[in-house]
Amino acid sequence: MVWLVIRVRGGIHAHHSILTTFQELRLHRPNHATILPEDESVRGMLTRVQGYVTWGPVSADTVELLLKGRGKQHDGTPIPDAEAKKLSASASKDGLRSVATSMRPVLRLKAPTGGWKSTKKPFTMGGALGFRAAGKKDDMNALARRML
DSSP states (O other): OEEEEEEOSOOTTOOHHHHHHHHHHTOOSTTEEEEEEOSHHHHHHHHHTTTTEEEEEOOHHHHHHHHHHHOBOTTSOBOOHHHHHHHHHHHHHHOGGGGTTTSOSOEEOOOOTTOOSOSSSBGGGTSSBEEOOTTSTTOHHHHHHHTO
């Protein structure tokens, strides 16, 4: 299982450790996204930056749509559809770091259609930040499709 992680807020007045964690996650600007494996080291980094990002499990179909729509090769050209299907199968298991040799490890998304609900509240309180469980009304699959 993999998580889709989207940066929601900027880094003005953020602590140095949070900015360093953003560099390790390769989330340099708001609305940038990456796909990471679900393990304890990633969970620790996401817990540190939970006031700035939203994350949750994502399906293989959504990963394929993201790679087709917003994935780029290292020279900046879009990923062909046939290659996107192969890359999405690998990225759905191990995240984008496993396919970083053939594509950029970050996806530059648009702002979500309808906007962010609140960039200061957690998702459980009606905001946009923190963990989004699968099966909820506005889970990561729905959010990613709104940001394509």
